[in-house]
Each structure stands twice: as C-alpha cells, then as structure tokens.
Ligand SMILES: NC(=O)C1=CN([C@@H]2O[C@H](COP(=O)(O)OP(=O)(O)OC[C@H]3O[C@@H](n4cnc5c(N)ncnc54)[C@H](OP(=O)(O)O)[C@@H]3O)[C@@H](O)[C@H]2O)C=CC1
C-alpha cells in the first residue's frame with residue numbers, strides 16, 4: 001500500500017511541530033504539506049527544519065486548498081475559526097480531516113457536522129488511548145454510583161492554553177453525564193466564585209488550573225458521603241496525541257463520510 005499523504009495545519013504550533021516530527025518517524029505516512037496562517041514568519045521554511053528533524057523538502061505555505069487536493073488527510077490542531085475554515089476545504093478536497101482543536105462552540109460543531117456529510121471527520125478533545133479509556137471508565141462509574149455521588153472534573157494545563165475547561169475535561173464531563181442519563185449542557189457548573197451557595201444537586205463541576213509547562217492532567221472525582229473515588233490521567237509527552245492523530249488518519253482513510261470519534265478509531269466499546 002502507498003504511503004498516506006498528510007498535511008499538518010498550524011505547522012509552527014506546539015502540536016504542529018510534534019505532528020511533523022511524528023510523521024517523519026512513522027512508516028506508512030508521509031508529510032505532503034505544511035500550512036501556517038498568512039503573514040506567519042515561518043512561511044517558506046522547510047517543515048522538517050521547523051520541527052527539528054532535518055530537511056523534509058516540504059515548505060510551509062499559506063495555501064491550504066492546494067495542499068489538501070494533493071493529500072489523503074489533514075491533521076488539524078489549531079483554533080476553532082481555523083478548523084471550521086479547514087473543514088470546508090477538506091470536504092471540498094474529499095480528504096480525511098482529523099480535528100484535535102478544542103474550544104469549539106455549538107455553532108462550530110454544527111458546521112463540522114455539516115462538513116461531515118462530504119468528508120470523514122474524526123474529532124476528539126484528546127487523541128490519547130489513556131484518556132479515551134478513562135472516558136469509558138467514567139461513564140461506567142457514573143452509571144454505577146448514581147446521583148448521591150457528586151462529580152467534579154479537575155484539569156491542569158500549561159500557561160499558554162487559551163480555552164477552559166479543556167476539551168478533555170468536557171469530554172469526561174459528557175461521559176459522566178451519559179452514564180448518569182442526563183445532559184451535560186443542563187448540569188455543567190463551569191465556574192464558582194464568591195457566595196455561590198451550596199452545591200447544586202446533580203451538577204457536574206469543572207475546575208481549570210493553568211501554569212508552567214504541564215502538558216495535560218485530568219481527574220474525575222466522585223465524592224460521596226464519607227468516601228471518594230478519583231480517576232486520573234496524566235499526559236507526559238505530546239507525542240501521545242500525535243500518535244493518536246496518525247492512527248485516526250490511517251483508520252479514516254477509505255471510510256464513509258461522517259463524524260467519528262477516537263472511541264471509533266480505538267474500538268473502545270462501552271465498558
Ligand atoms: N485533541 C488533542 O489530543 C489535543 C488537542 N490540542 C488542542 O490543539 C489546539 C492547538 O494546541 P497547541 O498546538 O498547543 O497551540 P499552538 O498555539 O501552539 O498552535 C496552534 C497553531 O495554529 C496556527 N494557526 C492559527 N490559525 C491558523 C490559520 N488560520 N491557518 C493556519 N494556522 C493557524 C497558530 O499560528 P499563530 O501562532 O500564528 O496564531 C499556531 O501555530 C488547541 O485547541 C489545543 O487545545 C492540543 C493537544 C492535544
């Protein structure tokens with residue numbers, strides 16, 4: 001089988017560089033394009049040099065459509081606005097769109113859903129095996145324990161992260177809500193400050209910490225009367241996410257158009 005040709009958008013970002021490095025080290029895939037925003041100072045640079053892996057012969061450009069039509073998939077860890085624009089172009093080029101970007105709102109998600117009528121889109125707030133397994137465990141524990149246990153999701157990330165709660169925290173909150181048979185939209189408590197009153201019964205609470213270079217740490221706490229269960233995941237290296245994204249692109253190649261998640265890719269059934 002020929003190599004899967006992949007474009008990395010947001011090539012100069014923390015994840016962009018890690019994706020370029022991981023592609024260069026992985027059999028069966030090859031970097032065919034690298035995209036940054038117009039005006040970026042890295043335009044024209046070799047993507048391999050940018051990622052610290054030596055020359056790859058792929059210059060960074062600001063022309064996504066030209067790159068997409070010559071590729072099989074695009075790996076997208078950018079911003080919500082950029083991701084929505086890339087979804088339209090990926091659908092036009094009929095290539096697999098792997099979306100790791102977080103902070104998308106309901107309107108953004110509706111646009112992704114629309115684009116997925118024409119293209120394979122795989123979206124997840126966290127591409128690691130560990131977190132997706134954790135989500136399945138959280139759903140199971142929430143279903144088993146019932147509403148007398150309060151659920152709190154706590155996350156910590158590096159000082160440069162721009163969205164809160166993290167995409168992973170929201171994904172874990174969704175898993176807890178599903179286990180409990182409620183909607184997260186109606187039960188999320190996303191920020192407490194001042195005289196908040198007692199905890200709302202049935203709420204799923206979120207707390208977001210930011211500082212230093214923390215890659216990503218998440219805990220789901222089930223707090224009952226006199227006992228507490230905590231399920232946690234700690235990411236130690238961004239390559240976890242990059243490997244997950246490559247796995248998603250390989251899995252998605254040749255699939256029917258639709259919006260998929262990492263649970264589909266990893267084959268993690270409900271536990
Ligand atoms: N799902 C998962 O497993 C993971 C998801 N993420 C998510 O991925 C996203 C990116 O994270 P991270 O790499 O740390 O962030 P960075 O800010 O380091 O990288 C984002 C990159 O995208 C570029 N970009 C923004 N808009 C455009 C555009 N229109 N065209 C081309 N490039 C663009 C930025 O350029 P510029 O700086 O010039 O704006 C930047 O280089 C976040 O939403 C984060 O939460 C991160 C890790 C894992």
Ligand SMILES: O=C(O)C1=N[C@H](C(=O)O)C[C@H](O)C1
Nearest residue numbers: 102125161166167168215216
């Ligand atoms: O911005 C990050 O860095 C990360 N973002 C994702 C999220 O919002 O959950 C995944 C990971 O935790 C790193």
